[in-house]
Amino acid sequence: MAESRILIVEDEIIVALAIQEMLKSRGYDVGAIASTGQEAIEKAERLGPDLVLMDIVLKGDMDGIAAAEQIRSRFDIPVVYLTAYTDSETVRRAKITEPFGYITKPFDEKQLHTIIEMALYKHKMDKALRESESEKQLILGTLSELIVYLDKNLRIVWANKAASDSVGQPAEKLVGRRCYEVWHGRREPCLNCPVVKTIETKRPQTGETTSSDGRIWDIRAYPVLNKAGEVTGVVEATLDITQRKRARMQLERQTAVVNGINRVLRESLICETEGEVAETCLAVAEELTGSKFGFIGELTGADRFNTTAISDTGWARCKMPKSDALLMIKDMEVRGIWGMALKDDRSVIVNNLKSHPDSIGTLPGHPKITSFLGVPLRHDGEIFGIIGLANKKSGYDLADQQDIEALSVAFVEALMRKRAEQALCQEKDKAQRYLDIAGVMLVAIDTEGKVTLINKKGCELLDYEEAEITGKNWFAKFLPERIRDEVKSVHEKILTGKIQLVRYYENPVLTKTGDERIIAWHNSVLKDDKGNVIGSLSSGEDITERKKAELRLIDYQAQLRSLAVERLRIEEAERRRLARAVHDNIGQELALAKMELQSSMQSTMGLEAMGILDKVCKVLDKVMEDVHSLTFELSSPVLYEVGLVAAVEQWLAEEIRQKHGIRYKLTTKVKSKDLDHELSATVFRVVRELLVNVIKHARAKNVRVGIKELKGALSVAIEDDGVGFNVAKFTKTLRKGKKDKFGLFSAKEQLEFLGGKFRIESVSNKGTKVSMTVPLKR
Known part of the structure; x- marks a missing residue:
């Protein structure tokens, strides 16, 4: 199937890009994005999209309604409005343009997908209907819709090919027979038949019926009147609306899932424990799927499992003593059909447990299980638990699985939020204990910068009484003016989440006497029970003396470096002096010695003496070469x-x-x-x-x-x-x-x-x- 091409008209680029990502994730082809009405018209003409998502309020001279009217009238492209406005005048103007749907901001991906699909389908049907009116005689014979012309006695006068094919007989063999005999095998008209009502009221009537094969049909009856206004016949049009009905049912189902998710997230805020959050999720899951009972649990180690919640109906059906059951649902071995979901890391549907190879049966007193749905719980990509549901009367299907998988994401979010709240409470308790025994300064500051808490050590360090500090603005009273704005800005950005928490920070503070003390801070953000940021808690250590020692150390290092440089200078000077001495004294003396030796050598000397003197000269050459090398090694001239x-x-x-x-x-x-x-x-x-x-x-x-x-x-x-x-x-x-x-x-x-x-x-x-x-x- 080719992808439906969508044109997005939205002047807020961030919103437009977000919608584009939603549509692409659903398989749509986003042909283009336009930000003005005129641009939308030009791109609609050039690209020919299948549908236009139009924001009503656009920048420029032409709003979305005006642009939509031109796009509809000129190009016959369906328009779905995106709007945050529901006032009567806007709605009235929008209706004139005959839109194919409205989506009220904010919306989610599922809502957007459903509205688009319904709009595309409606546009397709409306277009087919318009074409049928313009080329009625030609189309009636080729329409898939069942078209029948009946007289006022419900006898068939004419039937199109679709109508005759529906009963497997030529159209001419249907003429003269009553409609309820042909299509329903009855001897009398159907109850609440739209055709009968049309004859009685002389007005068009509609109705729905379901055939034996499960298909849903939309029946429309139109009266044919003579000049006297009397009914002479009825045109009956019957359309298979099974897909439309199913789409509506899917929409209703998705709405139920969204409402269930909202309920879990909303009610989890007032739950006191993780178990209550799990019980809320379990109740919603049973309602969505029509399950008789269920459970939620988490892994505790290698192949071990704890049940954290069992539905009330599950307890009611259980014949085991509750004390025994409570012991058995803790530290369980991961096995059986529900264990498949945890071991294989996938959702599991089993509607016939008796024949399933992994079925291990139930203990005496345990409710009988006829069908089962298991959905793994994941956090940060890791599986940690399961939602298990049982005994849906008609058995579970893929839609049930998808609904619970969507619900599981919200449940995990609510559960982790509750755990964060509990961790915060523990952190507060720990902070209070630290206050009583801390050997460091502890300060709590609210979102306005006022001191809400300070311990004894802090009072001693600042040289104030507690009453002189509490309620005062920390930045204005206790920080040097030169750093006041900078530290305050960092604090505000941390509390609003614009930057990450700076857990270690150093800055000076002012004492009552005006002296500065350097404090090394360790910071944490304070939140209330609802997760809202209410301020910060910081522990500070006075490192003034340490900082002074560090500065002295830096000074000593600088002095050491200076001494080292001086040492190198003196060493090099000495090397140069020694090199000069070696070159000028030893080198020269060796050269003179060689010259004296060479001058003493006479041709009258014996060969043995000449050989000895020659060897001495060579030794002198080697020594002179070594002296030269030594001179160069000491200091190169x-x-x-x-x-x-x-x-x-x-x-x-x-x-x-x-x-x-x-x-x-x-x-x-x-x-x-x-x-x-x-x-x-x-x-x-x-x-x-x-x-x-x-x-x-x-x-x-x-x-x-x-x-x-x-x-x-x-x-x-x-x-x-x-x-x-x-x-x-x-x-x-x-x-x-x-x-x-x-x-x-x-x-x-x-x-x-x-x-x-x-x-x-x-x-x-x-x-x-x-x-x-x-x-x-x-």
Whole structure:
């Protein structure tokens, strides 16, 4: 079946979108949404929808009634009005446009679906009737409606094909026979026959009858009068209205379900216990389905079950002693037919228990069960109980199941609301106990910001008597002016549900002497027995001294960082001094020694002596090379003479490529010409340590180094294609106090002393990337 296309005309976009979602969930095709009368006319002409949902009150020059009139007259499209207005003038104007229904706001999905289906059906029938009048002779022979022309003696003069087919005889064989003989097998007219009444009254008459196959027929009789006004015959039109009747019955059933849901939700508000809520739901369920009795229960553990409510009729039919029955309905094993609904997580209908394989029978004295309907109860997607109904006289069907499933949703909502109310009462009792023994400040504030309760600790902290605090506006009297509006706004938004509850909050309060104390609050919302928010309850701890200690700690950390930076500066200066001393003294002396040795070597010397001196020269070369390396390790001369980038590039060339055969790529983008010496030295030392790690541990073939200046900071990244390592595991070993064989913790600490950040990323067999940033100015 093709989806019915619907045009929504509504100037409130949120309402329109909500209606659109309802219609889509029912399988309708929402062709478009219009917000004005003129737009609705244009879209109706272009799209040709099957039905228009029209809001009566629209913005602009044309309201919904005017637009509906044009749509009906020009395009013959049925219109159903959406309205919140029921005044007589609006109704009068709306009637003129011949709408196919009204839906009064607010409405639910089921109401909308029913009205639309009835409107589509009515429009279809009316259209068929109009076409039949315009092409009467042609259509009468093809109509599915039974059309018969009778004389005033109820003899058949003419019958259409549908009428003759209904009795399986040609139309000509029906002529001359009486209608009640042909269709009802009677010898006299039917009781309250519309045709007889039409002959008697000379006016059209209608009636309904049910055939032996269960179909419902609408009978309409129209008098045929001569010029003298006498009845000469009657046109009888009979229509199968079974579907229409069933739709009406469905509507009535849905209304009953809605009323039942409303009853459960309404009466649950005055129920004192969960059991009373369950009994109310059970009574409604029995009324909706015509059940003789039922029960509601919940799972308590693995395959164990407690019955929470049994209908009064169930107790009345039970022949077991009530004391024994009460014991048996607790901690039950989940089994039998009702257990299927819980185990399989689905509704169960059984109308013949005797032959069902899961039937286990009943105990002596238990009412006999002839039919059963079980509907699981769910909360947050989990099954937790069941509504069980029994002994509907005609047996249960899918409609009963759907009705109780709808009811179960409302029952679960009411039950959870009742549990929340009970939890609130327990919370209030607990709060009162806390008041008596609490070592913290407790304050209750109503929705207007007035203090309704404060404990002894709170009075002592604020240095007021209780009478001086209760009834006063908390925000105006006890908060510093600079934060007053902010805290008040947060409190109001929490109580109205605009933001989530802030369970932990810190702010200063004012004492009687004007001093400020910093309080750490733990907050909760207070509600009355009906679930309405009435204020907040907060417990507060005076953390003023702790905050002062935290500030002192921050100051100490800043001092420590300053000392660490100074230590690094002194250490680097000492390194530079030692490097210069090694280079200028030891290096020079070694060079001079080599030159003296070489000058002492003569061709007249023996080969053995020349060999020994040559070996000594080579040893001196190695020592001089080591001195050069030591000088570079202590403090790179290039670092201070040319800069950080040049020093890194030299180290990459000599150590990475020349000594260890690792390919490297250096990219730089540094604008500042004169970087801070301490910063340059620290960064160079860290980069060198990381590159040494690459040489020793990474087994890499390539390494990339990037140095760039970015937003007032120096950013360095070192990336290799080596074996990588497990960063999380490495960090965990450091926390256990094990040795840092990579020196990463030391590198991180050095950067943090300068206010920098350090990040390691590594994937096994895919290499390691170390990123660091250091502010250029401290």
